[in-house]
Amino acid sequence: MDGASSGTGLSLERVTKEFGAFVAVDDLSLHVPAGSFFALLGPSGCGKTTTLRMVAGLERPTRGRVRLGDEDVTDRRPHRRPVNTVFQSYALFPHLSVLENVAFGLRRRRVAEPLTRAHEALALVEMDHLADRRPALLSGGQQQRVALARALVNNPAVLLLDEPLGALDLKLRRQMQVELKRIQTEVGLTFVHVTHDQEEAMTMADTVAVMNAGRIEQMGSPADLYELPRTAFVANFLGQSNLLRGTVVEGPSVGPGSVLAVDVGTGRRVLVPTERAVRTEGEVLVGVRPEKLHLVTRDEEVPWDVNVVGPGRVTDVAFSGVSTQYQVAVPGLGTLGVFVQNISGGGEVRVGDEVHLACAVRHAFGLDGAEDVASGVAEDGAA
Amino acid sequence: MSIVTAIGHGPGNARAATSPARAARGPAYLLLAPGIAYLGVFFVIPVVALLVTSLYVPVPGGDVGQFQPAFEWQNYVTVLSTYWPHLVRSFGYALVATLAALLIGYPVAYAIAVRARGRPFVQAMLLVLVIAPFFTSFILRTIAWKQILADESFVVAALRAVQLLPPDGRLTATAFAVVAGLTYNFLPFMTLPIYASLERLDPRLVEAGGDLYASGPTTFWRVTLPLSMPGVVSGTLLTFIPASGDFVNSVLLGNNGTTMIGQVIDSRFFKVSDYPGAAALSVVLMVAILLLVTSYIRRAGTEDLL
Ligand SMILES: Nc1ncnc2c1ncn2[C@@H]1O[C@H](COP(=O)(O)OP(=O)(O)OP(=O)(O)O)[C@@H](O)[C@H]1O
Ligand SMILES: [Mg+2]
Numbered sequence: 216m217d218g219a220s221s222g223t224g225l226s227l228e229r230v231t232k233e234f235g236a237f238v239a240v241d242d243l244s245l246h247v248p249a250g251s252f253f254a255l256l257g258p259s260g261c262g263k264t265t266t267l268r269m270v271a272g273l274e275r276p277t278r279g280r281v282r283l284g285d286e287d288v289t290d291r292r293p294h295r296r297p298v299n300t301v302f303q304s305y306a307l308f309p310h311l312s313v314l315e316n317v318a319f320g321l322r323r324r325r326v327a328e329p330l331t332r333a334h335e336a337l338a339l340v341e342m343d344h345l346a347d348r349r350p351a352l353l354s355g356g357q358q359q360r361v362a363l364a365r366a367l368v369n370n371p372a373v374l375l376l377d378e379p380l381g382a383l384d385l386k387l388r389r390q391m392q393v394e395l396k397r398i399q400t401e402v403g404l405t406f407v408h409v410t411h412d413q414e415e416a417m418t419m420a421d422t423v424a425v426m427n428a429g430r431i432e433q434m435g436s437p438a439d440l441y442e443l444p445r446t447a448f449v450a451n452f453l454g455q456s457n458l459l460r461g462t463v464v465e466g467p468s469v470g471p472g473s474v475l476a477v478d479v480g481t482g483r484r485v486l487v488p489t490e491r492a493v494r495t496e497g498e499v500l501v502g503v504r505p506e507k508l509h510l511v512t513r514d515e516e517v518p519w520d521v522n523v524v525g526p527g528r529v530t531d532v533a534f535s536g537v538s539t540q541y542q543v544a545v546p547g548l549g550t551l552g553v554f555v556q557n558i559s560g561g562g563e564v565r566v567g568d569e570v571h572l573a574c575a576v577r578h579a580f581g582l583d584g585a586e587d588v589a590s591g592v593a594e595d596g597a598a
Numbered sequence: 599m600s601i602v603t604a605i606g607h608g609p610g611n612a613r614a615a616t617s618p619a620r621a622a623r624g625p626a627y628l629l630l631a632p633g634i635a636y637l638g639v640f641f642v643i644p645v646v647a648l649l650v651t652s653l654y655v656p657v658p659g660g661d662v663g664q665f666q667p668a669f670e671w672q673n674y675v676t677v678l679s680t681y682w683p684h685l686v687r688s689f690g691y692a693l694v695a696t697l698a699a700l701l702i703g704y705p706v707a708y709a710i711a712v713r714a715r716g717r718p719f720v721q722a723m724l725l726v727l728v729i730a731p732f733f734t735s736f737i738l739r740t741i742a743w744k745q746i747l748a749d750e751s752f753v754v755a756a757l758r759a760v761q762l763l764p765p766d767g768r769l770t771a772t773a774f775a776v777v778a779g780l781t782y783n784f785l786p787f788m789t790l791p792i793y794a795s796l797e798r799l800d801p802r803l804v805e806a807g808g809d810l811y812a813s814g815p816t817t818f819w820r821v822t823l824p825l826s827m828p829g830v831v832s833g834t835l836l837t838f839i840p841a842s843g844d845f846v847n848s849v850l851l852g853n854n855g856t857t858m859i860g861q862v863i864d865s866r867f868f869k870v871s872d873y874p875g876a877a878a879l880s881v882v883l884m885v886a887i888l889l890l891v892t893s894y895i896r897r898a899g900t901e902d903l904l
Binding site: 271273293302304307308309310319320323324365369 | 802805808809811813816817821824827
């Protein structure tokens with residue numbers, strides 16, 4: 216099996232994996248274009264590792280097909296797939312030196328000069344000086360980098376990374392993120408990168424898929440996912456959101472710039488662009504990101520394309536240098552979070568002040584009202 | 599001295615920091631005392647006695663079995679020149695038996711540890727079957743083999759019928775029977791250590807092998823087998839060492855041409871009362887095993903895995 220010099224596309228078609236009665240991956244379909252950087256983001260236990268294992272051939276899907284490029288590889292044994300994995304547990308061979316670990320795949324494929332190439336791969340992850348050590352003597356972060364080199368050196372058609380940077384400290388992590396991204400663009404490999412860390416997923420990936428309970432909730436570019444979440448889980452898991460429960464009281468207006476009017480309780484109406492709403496009638500959730508909200512001190516006259524709710528009382532002010540985070544309790548709506556950039560120095564609004572909250576209509580989004588407002592909140596990724 | 603330095607956390611006070619550890623050694627030696635005393639009484643003293651006895655000479659004009667202290671090197675020359683074939687034969691049989699036990703024991707251990715992984719009940723049952731022979735005396739079991747391999751037994755009849763054995767061929771009282779007996783008797787000592795190291799083997803390493811283009815057999819050869827070497831080394835030692843000194847299998851299952859060194863020592867001691875000769879042979883056997891085992895462990899190179 217020869218490693219491809221550049222990436223191959225990867226498709227999962229309606230893949231399901233059951234362990235007994237437990238469904239770990241549920242009817243999942245996705246397509247990763249050749250040479251792209253794809254991130255799978257989701258909370259612990261949502262089936263990310265299981266998905267990767269099915270691509271690597273370490274787990275057989277209960278249903279569905281796995282394709283690499285044009286080939287159906289569902290029934291192919293792992294060693295016959297041009298795919299390599301950076302395992303979550305590293306899985307370095309304890310009886311081999313770091314160098315021989317990295318050369319393992321090259322030797323199996325009888326690649327010329329395996330040791331030279333292994334040294335190069337180790338240099339790439341800044342581990343060449345420890346090439347003669349046994350893995351047991353390395354720190355967690357060092358083991359992780361060796362695992363990365365061991366997979367990368369094979370130039371696989373698809374590289375699967377199962378939280379490959381989880382054990383690194385912040386500085387090394389950022390450095391490796393840049394390095395990984397550079398390798399990926401340079402060599403043109405297809406990367407499937409599993410992570411808990413939403414920031415990592417968003418900064419590195421061309422496409423992010425947010426997974427929850429064995430399903431993909433939403434897939435798209437990082438900016439699309441952030442600006443227009445389609446489920447409450449995505450809205451809360453990726454960054455933070457203020458979600459207000461309400462009922463559509465005036466259907467989509469006609470023409471360009473169509474909006475819905477939503478009653479969010481006690482007669483307060485907010486507008487949501489129709490194309491940003493999942494539902495256009497009945498119960499909905501109106502969402503807005505905290506940094507899109509502004510504090511307005513007087514109930515001033517506002518233009519039609521700005522939603523205003525309030526009055527509410529400031530219950531908490533957290534100053535973090537670049538920005539200030541306010542919590543505002545609005546009777547009947549609950550507590551809303553607001554991020555304000557400290558452009559003007561801040562400090563004008565204090566705990567106990569009465570404020571109104573304003574946001575541009577075009578920043579609001581509408582979700583299905585049947586969803587749980589708290590779904591995806593503060594699960595491990597949503598820092 | 600301040601309270602801080604007194605409890606050994608004083609900054610830069612290395613001596614204060616080490617003294618609690620030194621003080622802790624007293625109780626440690628105290629706890630070791632029974633073990634050290636046991637080894638002294640049942641190992642060191644007998645070995646010294648053995649060495650001393652091996653150099654004794656017969657009392658001039660004395661009875662059979664009467665010896666006096668001396669420094670008779672010649673004893674070693676005599677026993678070695680007389681019994682070297684038995685020594686070589688013992689190591690030969692032990693080696694063949696060890697290899698046979700490895701070939702049988704490894705697959706058994708693999709089946710229990712790897713194939714039955716995740717089914718604790720099956721594993722427990724199979725392990726009991728491996729250990730079950732220990733429930734009866736090993737002499738009795740060896741006598742049972744004598745019956746099984748006897749000329750009129752169905753085993754011999756069956757082997758003759760399928761022409762694996764010539765019509766006048768026999769199994770009992772042959773070198774084959776002795777080696778088979780040794781293999782059988784020491785098989786659990788081979789199987790259990792290998793089982794223990796295969797059980798510890800992380801299945802994710804085997805998956806990593808597959809992910810890195812190694813087929814099933816290659817993964818076994820390059821990952822599983824090297825990682826189970828500690829078990830193989832202990833298993834082979836636990837089989838080879840007692841097998842080379844064995845004095846039961848050859849008596850019960852062999853003939854005059856299969857005499858092993860353990861049997862010789864036994865008869866030198868009990869039958870002809872040649873205590874220095876028996877002692878010298880024992881020392882030779884011990885030293886030979888020590889040399890063989892040391893070079894074997896060196897070669898196996900598993901120190902960092904043990
Ligand atoms: N072999 C198995 N047998 C039974 N259940 C399994 C097996 N492998 C995984 N699971 C279950 O499937 C679910 C998904 O597991 P998976 O390892 O894919 O999660 P994950 O998204 O990678 O989580 P994490 O971020 O913690 O690594 C978990 O609930 C897990 O307990
Ligand atoms: Mg995982």
